[in-house]
Amino acid sequence: MHHVGSTTARTVSRRTLLTLAGLSGTTIALGISSPEPAGATPPPREDLFGLGVASGAPSSDGMVLWTRLAPEPLAEDGHGGMPSQPVSVRWEVARDEGFRDVVQRGNALAQPELAHSVHPQVKGLEPATRYFYRFRAGRSMSTVGTFRTLPAPGAAVDSFAMGVASCQAWYHGHFTAWKHLAAEPELDLTVFTGDYIYEYGIRSGDNLLRQGVELGPEHARPVETLAQYRLRYSLFKTDPHLQAAHARAPMVFTWDDHEVENNYANSQSQYGVSPEDFLHRRAVAYRAYYENLPLGAEALPRGPHSHIHHSFDIGALARLSVLDSRQYRDPVPQDLSEADDPGRTLLGRPQEDWLAERLSSSAAQWNVLANGVAVVPVTDDRVDQWDGFPAARRRLLDQLARTSDPVVLTGDIHHHAAAELWADASAPPGESDPVAVELICTSIGSDGDGHAGGHPDWTQHPYVKAMDARRGYVHVTLTPSEATSTFVVVPWVEADDTAPREVAFRFRTPAGSRRLLPA
Structure with missing residues (x-):
């Protein structure tokens, strides 16, 4: 049995790793903060912010900001129409949208080595405070984004609102769900649970379901190279509704498989690529992921x-732990006996230990996990989910059973699903204690319009309380007394972006209950 840490870290030599990284410490540092002008060349034109702005990696005193200069976002070489020279970018953070009360400003260097992205790390802000931010390069000014810093450590928090989103196959439909999420009146944070891009070739008459768009042949090839990954992020991020959602509130992320390749597991490709070659592909995919998101x-x-796995507290109200369920997992099992091996792990043992510490040490009312694949038991053949790791799932459930008010946020399946995680999933209803609730969000665009209702593999189980296969997101509000989960859908996404916001179902979870009750 191949376990995490046994061979994958040794399949690529240290010299090869450095070559794949291709970045010096200076390059990384200047992309976060730099003096002005830092040897930068004047911007080549004025319309530089074609991919919008974003914030993420939140804390009680700061935030990571992001933008990427791209006057021609769909340039085939993946560089967004930028020259192969660095450009100085100035950022500002203010208390007001008109930027009359600027509290911090600085510079970062947009460099070709990082696809002209910048990741300024702003510190020294006030907790639980609304701020506005923007970027400038030469005479070009970005749109304005906003964020609220997290509450101070241990502070009482009356309410905290989160959006949960996943699986945004741009080519399958318009991002109407992002439009409605960006318009939510209460939104402190968005949690993205995986599949920010998809690596498949996009071809008219095959998988291009989004109407009213045309793409060149460079998008028809499967994504494998760094230039192709950069271009694919650019394509998805040109969507104005995704840009609006990023500008509306901070976003935190985990990945699933399509940021690299469908159903990959650690160094294992499902298409027979050698581990060494696949790790090269994973390296460029992870590089593009960092370049295009507001990550620390x-x-x-x-x-x-x-x-990418990390954890932070929302005052005394909640601890949010973001998990990585791809990079460290054991390979797909060859049969059910192998799946039952107690040594198998989805998270990798170091991450399991880290999560156990985060859960056991938490003093928060709610303990929220952001997770790439479904924990709830479904069928034995869904081995890409936690179903393929039953022993690891048992270890996780045992931890959650000892944790205050656990909530698992998941995506991946292109269905809304509201489920309870039972200590014994095979027990008749009422004869097994609930361990946690799992709120699975449907896709933003993947699988096109979809339909109301669920899949019989799921709905046959009494602990799956509701399903819906239309596109949308989940809006979760945490208070000291309960969690309310609203499963939002849109009736169509293929034809255009005008579909209305509808609620498929809503549940509440009283503190201490670990159950889903109709709301």
Whole structure:
């Protein structure tokens, strides 16, 4: 049995890893903060912010900001129409949208080595405070984004609102769900649970379901190279509704498989690519992931390895732990007996230990996990989910049973699903204690319009309380007394972006209950 840490870290030499990384410490540092002008060349034109702005990696005193200069976002070489020279970018953070009360400003260097992205790390802000931010390069000014810093550690919090989103196959439909999420009156944070891009070739008459768009042949090839990954992010991020959602509130992320390749497991490709070659592909995919999202410097990959699992507290109300369910997992089992091996792990043993510490040490009322694949038991053949790791799932459920008010946020399946995680999933209703609730969000665009209702593999189980296969997101509000989960859908996404916001179902979870009750 191949376990995490046994061979994958040794399949690529240290020299190869450094080559794959291709970045010096200076390059990374200047992309976060730099003096002005830092040897930068004047911007080549004025319309530089074609991919919008974003914030993420929140804390009680700061935030990571992001933008990427791209006057021609769909340039085939993946560089967005930028020259192969660095450009100085100035950022500002203010208390007001008109930027009359600027509290911090600085510079970062947009460099070709990072696809002209910048990741300024703003510190020294007030907790639980609304701020506005923007970027300037030469005479070009970005749109304005906004964020609220997290509450102070241990502070009482009356309410905290989160959006949960996943699986945004741009080519399958318009991002109407992002439009409605960006318009939510209460939204402190968005949690993205995986599949920010898809690596498949996009071809008219095959999988291009989004109407009213045309793409060149460069998008028809499967994504494998760094230039192709950069271009694919650019394509998805040109969507104005995704840009609006990023500007509306901070976003935190985990990945699933399509940021690299469908159903990959650690260094294993399902298409027979050798581990060494696949790790090269994983390295460039992880690099593009960092370049295109508001991530902290710790997430910058070193070759094919990236540290994205992390945890933070929302005052005394909640602890949110973001998990990585791809990078460290054991390979797909060959049969059910192998799946039952107690040594198998989805998270990798170091991450399991880290999560156990985060859960056991938490003093928060709610303990929220952001997770790439479904925990709830479904069928034995869904081995890409936690169903393929029953022993690891038992270890996780045992931890959650000892944790205050656990809530699992998941995506992946292109269905809304509201489920309870039972201590014994095979027990008749009422004869097994609930361990946690799992709120699975449907896709933003993947699988096109979809339909109301669920899949019989899921709905046959009494612990799956509701399903819906239309596109949408989940809006979750946490208070000290309960969690309310609203499963939002849109009736169509293929034809256009005008579909209305509808609620498929809504549940409440009283503190201490670990159950889903109709709301």
